[in-house]
Amino acid sequence: xxxxxxxxxxxxxxxxxxxxxAGPASAKKAAPARKTPAKKATAEQATAEKAAEKKATAEKAxxxxxxxxxxxxxKAAPARKxxxxxxxxxSAKKAAPAKSSAALKKAPAPRKQVVAPKKATASVPAxxxxxxxxxxxxxxxxxxxxxxxxxNRELAEVYPYAHPELDxxxxxxxxxxxxxxxxTTDLRVNxxxxxxxxxxxAPEDLAAADPEEVEEILRPxxxxxxxxxxxxxxxxxxxxxxxxxxxxxxxxxxxxxxVGRKTAFVVLGNAFGRPGITVDTHFQRLVRRWKWTDExxxxxxxxxxGALFPKSDWTDLSHHVIWHxxxxxxxxxxxxxACPIAPLCPAYGEGETDPEKAKKLLKYEKAGQPGxxxxxxxxxLDAGGRPAPPLGAG
Numbered sequence: 001x002x003x004x005x006x007x008x009x010x011x012x013x014x015x016x017x018x019x020x021x022a023g024p025a026s027a028k029k030a031a032p033a034r035k036t037p038a039k040k041a042t043a044e045q046a047t048a049e050k051a052a053e054k055k056a057t058a059e060k061a062x063x064x065x066x067x068x069x070x071x072x073x074x075k076a077a078p079a080r081k082x083x084x085x086x087x088x089x090x091s092a093k094k095a096a097p098a099k100s101s102a103a104l105k106k107a108p109a110p111r112k113q114v115v116a117p118k119k120a121t122a123s124v125p126a127x128x129x130x131x132x133x134x135x136x137x138x139x140x141x142x143x144x145x146x147x148x149x150x151x152n153r154e155l156a157e158v159y160p161y162a163h164p165e166l167d168x169x170x171x172x173x174x175x176x177x178x179x180x181x182x183x184t185t186d187l188r189v190n191x192x193x194x195x196x197x198x199x200x201x202a203p204e205d206l207a208a209a210d211p212e213e214v215e216e217i218l219r220p221x222x223x224x225x226x227x228x229x230x231x232x233x234x235x236x237x238x239x240x241x242x243x244x245x246x247x248x249x250x251x252x253x254x255x256x257x258x259v260g261r262k263t264a265f266v267v268l269g270n271a272f273g274r275p276g277i278t279v280d281t282h283f284q285r286l287v288r289r290w291k292w293t294d295e296x297x298x299x300x301x302x303x304x305x306g307a308l309f310p311k312s313d314w315t316d317l318s319h320h321v322i323w324h325x326x327x328x329x330x331x332x333x334x335x336x337x338a339c340p341i342a343p344l345c346p347a348y349g350e351g352e353t354d355p356e357k358a359k360k361l362l363k364y365e366k367a368g369q370p371g372x373x374x375x376x377x378x379x380x381l382d383a384g385g386r387p388a389p390p391l392g393a394g
Contacts, residue, residue, distance in 0.1 A: 155320035162319035171246035171271040191391035206235035230258030269315035282325030335361035
């Protein structure tokens with residue numbers, strides 16, 4: 001047993017010496033094996049750090065970019081900040097973006113509700129512009145009134161002697177002459193009434209007249225049968241209802257046969273001194289040419305034009321307009337080149353604009369010719385007017 005131990009010890013010692021001798025070489029060979037994992041770990045760590053830095057840099061850039069967009073969005077649409085904050089607070093919920101989008105889509109609705117009433121309000125004044133009128137190039141109501149009154153003032157200077165162009169000596173003669181003036185000229189009436197009033201000077205006389213005799217006298221005026229019926233009928237009404245006197249009220253005058261508002265205002269304005277507007281064919285034509293109104297009904301024309309002037313001007317205004325229509329502003333060919341109110345007239349150019357040619361279109365005293373009255377007022381004669389010749393004279 002002792003030898004075995006010693007042999008074993010010797011083997012062990014030898015193995016130890018062998019190991020000691022080989023130790024350094026083995027250590028050298030093993031060392032690289034240990035160093036390789038360390039280097040690999042270091043490289044992986046460096047790579048991870050670089051990746052982390054890149055990720056951090058990218059996140060910072062993204063955050064900065066998002067912050068810039070958010071700032072721009074906030075600056076461009078400050079009204080949407082509350083909605084954005086509300087969406088951020090509820091970012092964990094899926095319903096939040098839907099609510100935010102709905103809020104953004106509904107945002108324009110209040111703006112539409114604010115704008116709509118303004119358009120509606122602005123369009124309201126447009127309706128009366130069509131009704132009242134017809135002002136040239138959007139002329140305001142105030143401008144229309146000023147222009148209309150200026151035209152009347154200009155005409156008053158041109159025709160300072162303007163007067164009713166029917167011969168009469170009392171209200172009865174005036175109402176009869178006015179009824180007869182329908183569909184004919186005042187001149188023709190003035191040439192006819194002297195014989196009529198010489199034979200029937202009062203309402204009682206004409207009321208009892210033979211219709212055939214009256215028809216023969218009134219034949220030159222045209223529509224003599226209808227006119228005979230009217231003048232005899234109104235004479236009877238004056239005798240039976242008003243004691244043979246012409247009433248001085250509009251509501252009474254229009255009850256007489258053949259008497260309408262036009263005739264009534266002629267009588268009221270020129271026999272009783274009560275203001276009224278006479279809307280005859282000349283008056284209707286001129287006020288439409290001047291764009292005072294677009295109405296065609298005489299009663300509506302009367303109301304529209306009357307609203308442009310004080311009531312005290314109505315009677316003289318009627319004379320000025322009618323005189324101008326008969327002398328210068330004719331129906332077929334106005335003498336625009338000789339018109340004193342051409343700068344104020346929207347219809348300038350419808351007629352002859354050459355001054356020399358326009359002068360040839362003038363009528364009555366403006367052309368050096370007689371007027372319509374056989375017995376005109378003295379003021380007319382003083383202004384150079386000439387009386388008309390009697391019926392059958394030259």
